[in-house]
Amino acid sequence: MTTDYVTFGLELATAVFMLVGALFMLLAGLGALRMPDLLMRMHATTKAGALGSGVIMVAVAIHFGEAGVTTRAVAITLFIMLTSPVAAHVIARAGYFTGTPMWSRIVRDELKGKYDRDNHTLDTPPRYKLKATADESTAPAPDAPSESQPEKQKPDDSTP
């Protein structure tokens, strides 16, 4: 009698996780369709898509209930959660560099004019530049970004 309850509970958990995952994937698709901007579309698709597929993998692990299947489901979920932000960051960076138009009602673009478009590095912020040129010996903290700046530029100078 108790095994019936356990089986029913596992089936119920599988059904709930499947439905929630499918709804999250639908949410990702709707956000992709309705959002006005590349970055907002990525904001919708990346997080909701990764969460939805992870929840469906949880449903798979509960449904089969074996060690091998659970290991594979956890591996898929971990892999998606590791690679999805990386891919989103790289695509967003490429979209920003290629000049993808932003939403017309966007308020502020913090990166505007701060990227060096030739070698694709950030310029040094002005507060570090001022302190570094004023006194370099007594300011160890501002030295770190001014040292890291030519290191970043080295491989970009060598590539062409």
Place this chain on the structure above:
Amino acid sequence: MIDIVLWISLAIMCIALVVTFIRLVLGPTLPDRVVMLELMALLSVAFIGLYSIKSGHSAFLDVALVLALTAFLAAIGFARYLEKGGLHDDD
């Protein structure tokens, strides 16, 4: 019970796939289309999970893992092509 919920989930995922495909066709720029392709790969991974529940074969999960890996590599390659490759005006 689980069969009904499985069919409902598959129908919802089909709607999500159609909506993603609409944005893939409409998408004004190339990065939009790359993002939509990545979302379609995620949808395929979820589809494979649902289908492995439906069919009872757990061997499909390996396909899902390889598909996720391929989608990640494709996204990285597309982004590199967008940012550094392609046509240059280096003069």
